[in-house]
Amino acid sequence: MVERTPFLNxxxxxxxxxGFVLCIAPFVVVAIAASHNLKDVNDVPMSLLPGSDxxxxxxxxxxxxxxxxxxxxxFIMAAGVAAGKVIISALTAFSIVYFRYPGxxxxxxxxxxxxxxxxxxxxxxxxxxxxxxxxxxxxxxxVTGLSWLIEKVSGVQVSLSLGLLNSYSGLILPLIAxxxxxxxxxxxxxxxxxxxxxxxxxxxxxxxxFFIDILLPLSRNNMAALGTIMFLWAWNQYLWPLLITxxxxxxxxxxxxxxxxxxxxxxxxxxxxxxxxxxxxxxxLIVVVLMQRWFVRGLIxxxx
Amino acid sequence: xxxRVTFSSWTIGILFxxxxxxxxxxxxxxxxxxxxxxxxxxxxxxxxxNIWVGLDNFRSILANADYWNSITASLVFAGISTGLAMFxxxxxxxxxxxxxxxxxxxxxxxxxxYGIAAPALAMAFRFILAPEAxxxxxxxxxxxxxxxxxxxxxxxxxxxxIAFSWKYVGYNFIFFLAAFQAIPRSLxxxxxxxxxxxxxxxxxxxxxxxxxxxxxxxVINITESFQDSFGIVDIMTSGGPANATNLMVYKIYxxxxxGLDYSGAAAQSIILMVLIVVLTIFQFRFIERRVHxx
Numbered sequence: 001m002v003e004r005t006p007f008l009n010x011x012x013x014x015x016x017x018x019g020f021v022l023c024i025a026p027f028v029v030v031a032i033a034a035s036h037n038l039k040d041v042n043d044v045p046m047s048l049l050p051g052s053d054x055x056x057x058x059x060x061x062x063x064x065x066x067x068x069x070x071x072x073x074x075f076i077m078a079a080g081v082a083a084g085k086v087i088i089s090a091l092t093a094f095s096i097v098y099f100r101y102p103g104x105x106x107x108x109x110x111x112x113x114x115x116x117x118x119x120x121x122x123x124x125x126x127x128x129x130x131x132x133x134x135x136x137x138x139x140x141x142x143v144t145g146l147s148w149l150i151e152k153v154s155g156v157q158v159s160l161s162l163g164l165l166n167s168y169s170g171l172i173l174p175l176i177a178x179x180x181x182x183x184x185x186x187x188x189x190x191x192x193x194x195x196x197x198x199x200x201x202x203x204x205x206x207x208x209x210f211f212i213d214i215l216l217p218l219s220r221n222n223m224a225a226l227g228t229i230m231f232l233w234a235w236n237q238y239l240w241p242l243l244i245t246x247x248x249x250x251x252x253x254x255x256x257x258x259x260x261x262x263x264x265x266x267x268x269x270x271x272x273x274x275x276x277x278x279x280x281x282x283x284x285l286i287v288v289v290l291m292q293r294w295f296v297r298g299l300i301x302x303x304x
Numbered sequence: 305x306x307x308r309v310t311f312s313s314w315t316i317g318i319l320f321x322x323x324x325x326x327x328x329x330x331x332x333x334x335x336x337x338x339x340x341x342x343x344x345x346x347x348x349x350x351x352x353x354n355i356w357v358g359l360d361n362f363r364s365i366l367a368n369a370d371y372w373n374s375i376t377a378s379l380v381f382a383g384i385s386t387g388l389a390m391f392x393x394x395x396x397x398x399x400x401x402x403x404x405x406x407x408x409x410x411x412x413x414x415x416x417x418y419g420i421a422a423p424a425l426a427m428a429f430r431f432i433l434a435p436e437a438x439x440x441x442x443x444x445x446x447x448x449x450x451x452x453x454x455x456x457x458x459x460x461x462x463x464x465x466i467a468f469s470w471k472y473v474g475y476n477f478i479f480f481l482a483a484f485q486a487i488p489r490s491l492x493x494x495x496x497x498x499x500x501x502x503x504x505x506x507x508x509x510x511x512x513x514x515x516x517x518x519x520x521x522x523v524i525n526i527t528e529s530f531q532d533s534f535g536i537v538d539i540m541t542s543g544g545p546a547n548a549t550n551l552m553v554y555k556i557y558x559x560x561x562x563g564l565d566y567s568g569a570a571a572q573s574i575i576l577m578v579l580i581v582v583l584t585i586f587q588f589r590f591i592e593r594r595v596h597x598x
Contacts, residue, residue: 008502012399016410019396019473023414026428026470029438033431044441092324099317100310107321114332116584120531120553121576124560124569125338126331136334177331182324190307197309207311236421238535239557254421258539261427270431270438277427281420288419292412299475300482 030281033274034058041271053271061276065256066248071283073171073245074235074252080172081234082227089181089226090219094211096182097189098197111179119174120239127243130170134160166250171241175234181226184298188222189215225298228291235284253280339577342570354567361571371572373547374555381465381533381551386525389469390518393476398506400477401484411481418474422467422535429467430540453541457548460541464549467536468529476521483517484510523587527580552576 033041036051062068096108119126129135138160141147147158164170192215200210216223238254245251260276262268288295311317343361345354365371396414400407417425432438435452443450453460487510495505534553537543543550543558550558552572560569 005502009402009404012402012404013406016396016399016406019392020410020413022470023417023474026425026432027416029432030428033438042437044437044445046438088324088327091320095317095320097307098310099314099320101314101317104317107325110333111324111328114328116581117332117336117577118527118531118580120534121556121573121580122332122335122339123557124566124573125335125342127561128338129331129335133330136330173327174331177327179324179328194307194309197307201309201311207313207316210311232419236419238421238423238538239553242538243561254423254535257423257427261430261539268434268437270434273427274431277424277431281424281428284419284421285416288416292415296415296478296482299478 027281030274030278033270034061034278036271038267038269038271041274042267051271054275057271057275058279061260061272061279064272065253065259065276067253067256067276067279069249070251070253070256071279073168073250074254074283076168077171077175077237077241077252078231078235080168081175082231084172084176085181085230086223086227088176089179089185090216090223092179092182093185093189094215097186098207098210111182114178115180115183119178123239123243126174130164130174130244132161133164133170133173134162165244166247168250170244171250171252172234175237175240181230184222184226185219188219192218221294221297224291224294228287228295229298232284232287232295235287253283256280336577339570339573342567343574346567357567361567362575365568365571365575370547370550371555374550374552377461377548377550378530378552380461381468381549382526382529385465385468385472385529386522388465389472389525390476390521392469392473393521394480394518396473397477397480397484398510400481414477415474417471418478420471422471422532423539425471426464426467426536426539429463429470433463433466453545455545457545460545460549464533464536464540467540468533471532472525472528476525479517479521480514483514487513520587523583527583530576530580 032048032050033046034057035054036046036057037053040047040051092111096104096111132138138147138158141150141158141160151157164173196214197210200214205213236254237252241250241252242255242258245255257276257280260273262270262273342354344356344358346357346361396410400410400414433440433451433453435441435444435454440451444452451459453463491509492505495509500508530551531553533551534557537549537551537554541549543554553576556569556572556576559565559572563569
């Protein structure tokens with residue numbers, strides 16, 4: 001620093017250390033509680049020395065909440081959302097930045113508006129759409145009279161129906177349907193020099209060629225940042241998977257945590273609950289630690 | 305900013321946007337439109353047509369004491385947790401920015417909470433703040449009945465605020481630190497040479513320069529407190545006791561999916577949407593202003 005301030009430096013260290021302790025304490029408490037047996041975890045005050053039942057509790061939590069398949073589901077969903085966002089956002093941003101077609105500004109705004117309304121607030125009608133994902137198209141056919149026309153001409157009654165409840169696509173697609181990534185790419189594409197495009201065009205490369213061979217390799221950093229953020233975001237989703245996975249086969253690890261809330265009456269099994277919590281906490285924490293650089297860069301770049 | 309060099313074949317251009325457009329039409333615009341439609345009609349839970357009722361749904365919601373209670377709870381929750389998370393994040397970032405030994409370490413660790421799922425941290429805090437086990441039990445032994453989020457609405461509200469703030473301190477920390485580090489060192493060194501102390505420099509130089517970040521985070525924290533709170537409430541309190549923590553998103557969920565009152569839930573969604581849109585518009589106005597700063 002610029003001057004000698006021993007007292008202030010001391011003070012800084014103290015506060016930062018307190019912040020560090022508050023930040024890390026819940027993790028530590030969860031880990032320690034997960035290692036106790038039923039009696040010790042309910043002791044007042046709970047011992048801060050680790051107990052001996054850690055692996056037993058982990059095993060119990062794992063089987064009680066059936067976490068193996070649930071973690072796999074979480075992983076499929078998070079990876080699907082991350083991949084979908086990374087791909088679809090790149091395509092859209094390319095279209096918005098590199099082409100001039102009629103209605104481009106309108107499309108830009110259509111996409112922009114999706115940033116404003118999170119899934120949580122339109123949760124009821126979104127659920128209805130996922131229950132029959134073709135219902136919007138059926139409604140359009142009905143209202144425009146097309147289904148009447150088709151029935152008259154061909155004798156076939158149009159009834160489109162495709163339910164996505166309890167499916168991976170039902171978990172993933174609605175979460176991809178916002179524009180978070182598009183603007184990250186757009187920002188980046190705008191900084192790519194025009195000379196590059198010119199040179200590519202002079203060499204006879206078409207739009208697709210340019211996109212795949214030049215633009216995408218240049219955006220590797222953005223993809224890593226966006227992919228990391230979206231993976232975390234999707235892994236941590238709760239309300240959406242809670243609603244649409246009515247049967248256990250597609251439930252995610254985060255929603256299954258609810259199974260581990262100790263019952264009222266009897267001695268609460270906090271050790272098992274904390275073991276389960278630890279298992280569910282760990283994957284995103286590992287992603288944050290490993291991908292910290294991308295994660296932080298992406299957070300600041302998307303301003304989300 | 306626009307590109308000078310573009311590709312001419314605009315059919316290809318539109319084709320690139322089609323996947324996104326299909327997705328947002330199906331899962332965004334249609335449901336959003338549906339919400340508006342439902343809020344103006346009385347929808348039978350299992351089909352059987354809707355009856356147009358105009359603004360009746362809104363009227364009955366706004367006449368309902370439970371709804372006002374949930375608005376108040378949301379505002380209290382948003383206000384206190386945003387204030388807490390931003391203040392702590394700001395202090396920690398300002399101190400980390402002083403770049404004493406070990407600041408790199410804090411930089412790494414302090415953002416971990418952001419990666420944790422709201423329900424998981426809710427579970428952790430449910431245990432940490434449980435009245436009968438863990439740590440608050442010690443306080444309860446000394447002072448019986450002091451703390452019980454299961455019975456006392458204020459305690460329940462305090463629990464969800466603590467859990468939410470804990471996560472967002474890490475988030476705010478990243479942005480504040482980035483903002484502090486964007487301030488040229490030379491500016492601070494010059495001020496120091498002129499003899500101003502650390503606090504003086506903070507108020508006169510650093511603080512004004514990070515106000516855009518403060519404003520940005522204010523909006524983000526408030527909007528997130530309306531959405532990300534769902535998992536915390538569901539795991540920690542389920543909206544209780546006596547509706548004390550029945551926040552707006554939670555009420556939409558319980559009215560819509562447990563009470564099967566689609567029209568009421570839709571009307572509530574619309575009100576919440578308007579609230580969030582207004583906040584977002586503020587945010588974009590601010591971002592544009594900030595672009596001029598640089």
